[in-house]
Amino acid sequence: MTQIKPNSRRGFLSGAGALTGAVVAASVSKVAMAALPEPVLQSRPDTMAPLVPQTGRPYNPVVTLNGWTLPWRMNNGVKEFHLVAEPVVREMAPGFKAHLWGYNGQSPGPTIEVVEGDRVRIFVTNKLPEHTSVHWHGQRLPNGMDGVSGLTQKAIQPGKTFAYEFVARRPGTFMYHPHADEMTQMAMGMMGSWVTHPKAKHPLIDEVDRDFIFLLNAYDVDPGAYTPKIMTMLDFNIWSWNSRVFPGIDSFNVRQGDKVRVRIGNLTMTNHPMHIHGHEFMVTGTDGGPVPKTARWPEVTADVAVGQMRQLEFVADEEGDWAFHCHKSHHTMNAMGHNVPTMIGVDHRKVAREITRLIPDYMVMGERGMADMAEMQMPLPDNTIPMMSGDGPFGSVEMGGMFSVFKVRREQKPGDYKDPGWFKHPPGTVAQEYAASMPEPARASPQGKSAMPAKGIPAREVEVQVRKPKTHSGH
Ligand SMILES: [Cu+2]
Numbered sequence: 001m002t003q004i005k006p007n008s009r010r011g012f013l014s015g016a017g018a019l020t021g022a023v024v025a026a027s028v029s030k031v032a033m034a035a036l037p038e039p040v041l042q043s044r045p046d047t048m049a050p051l052v053p054q055t056g057r058p059y060n061p062v063v064t065l066n067g068w069t070l071p072w073r074m075n076n077g078v079k080e081f082h083l084v085a086e087p088v089v090r091e092m093a094p095g096f097k098a099h100l101w102g103y104n105g106q107s108p109g110p111t112i113e114v115v116e117g118d119r120v121r122i123f124v125t126n127k128l129p130e131h132t133s134v135h136w137h138g139q140r141l142p143n144g145m146d147g148v149s150g151l152t153q154k155a156i157q158p159g160k161t162f163a164y165e166f167v168a169r170r171p172g173t174f175m176y177h178p179h180a181d182e183m184t185q186m187a188m189g190m191m192g193s194w195v196t197h198p199k200a201k202h203p204l205i206d207e208v209d210r211d212f213i214f215l216l217n218a219y220d221v222d223p224g225a226y227t228p229k230i231m232t233m234l235d236f237n238i239w240s241w242n243s244r245v246f247p248g249i250d251s252f253n254v255r256q257g258d259k260v261r262v263r264i265g266n267l268t269m270t271n272h273p274m275h276i277h278g279h280e281f282m283v284t285g286t287d288g289g290p291v292p293k294t295a296r297w298p299e300v301t302a303d304v305a306v307g308q309m310r311q312l313e314f315v316a317d318e319e320g321d322w323a324f325h326c327h328k329s330h331h332t333m334n335a336m337g338h339n340v341p342t343m344i345g346v347d348h349r350k351v352a353r354e355i356t357r358l359i360p361d362y363m364v365m366g367e368r369g370m371a372d373m374a375e376m377q378m379p380l381p382d383n384t385i386p387m388m389s390g391d392g393p394f395g396s397v398e399m400g401g402m403f404s405v406f407k408v409r410r411e412q413k414p415g416d417y418k419d420p421g422w423f424k425h426p427p428g429t430v431a432q433e434y435a436a437s438m439p440e441p442a443r444a445s446p447q448g449k450s451a452m453p454a455k456g457i458p459a460r461e462v463e464v465q466v467r468k469p470k471t472h473s474g475h
Helices: 030-034 182-187 349-358
Strands: 073-075 078-093 096-103 112-115 119-126 135-137 161-167 172-177 192-197 210-219 238-241 252-255 258-266 272-276 281-286 301-304 309-316 320-326 389-392 395-399 403-409
Touching (some): 192 210, 210 252, 258 301, 272 309
Parallel strands (some): 078 119, 112 192, 252 403
Antiparallel strands (some): 078 096, 135 172, 272 320
């Protein structure tokens, strides 16, 4: 077994726990596997404790959102990792499991963390039903280690193990994914994060108190189904962070005053404007390297385009529960049909009565907006996550998908990643119903009481109705 050592800060994440033991597939030759580092598998989707390095150069480890870091074996100065590409069952939220492909028991695969200058050897065993390869996105490496099947190497056939070896030359934020039948394999969840820590103090890479990493990914899973549709190009319905959706995504729990870094990579088919509440951040780096200080500017939303990575950094100096989400409102929703007409303002009681004669369970949706949907417990097919859910201290949050919360607390201990629960707002600091009597508002009068007198124009109400032109097929 490799050095999976629970470190001194264990137990601080909800469910932080043991990495499960190694399993070697029967389809892969036992003799061939004997010399390899035993693959470490993970069966749970919880955010695991950061893996404090036991060998090699020290560094401040990252925390993988709803994920974990892969332990390594030191072999004559080379860090050896073992990735196993295989079908996995991923709990995307409590009550919703997807049959994906991933690495070492999970999708995404484990995060790989190394130090600038490390020589790295990664064994990749293929337990998928088809060939694969691994591309090390963003790395400087010998061309033959780049992982593009057909171009720089032969594909890894089922049952075979390949070795990749290179020196991690550039510090920064990277990812890995197949470069073989990519459309299928990424739509099925094959991807993982990679961090190369600087070997010494770096003028453009600050030391931080909390360092989080995750990938944006998307799936198209029919309600009640378990396997994503791989032919979908744009109309995905499950928008996830590290193959989890709200309310299944863990919160980012930090201490007030902490310097926080969030590393985000995008392997979906569209861009995601990532937005934080209550704070401003700087984009301090991309998968191309650290951003020069003179080229940084403050933002509260940073777009992460397809195939890009961004490092957001800020000082978490405002206490509270701060939303952190993709700003595309459809990406903070879970699976549901999009072909629902807008019913706001339509009184369809009469027509509903008619329909109920034919379909007894017919339900009217959305005549006052869609917010009711969050609280309404509609019967759903098995293995389906509601469109929006998640109860906060004041009611339903009416969100799904790419949404989580930064919990900034004064009393959070350094290095403690435990969920502190909901924020207790100081008295008098929560928006609430205004109960006092309201003064008569001052309004402009057409009679010109306070402003310029209107000359000879009688006051009358004008209502404008906007109607969309009718569209017919063929026009
Ligand atoms: Cu988005």
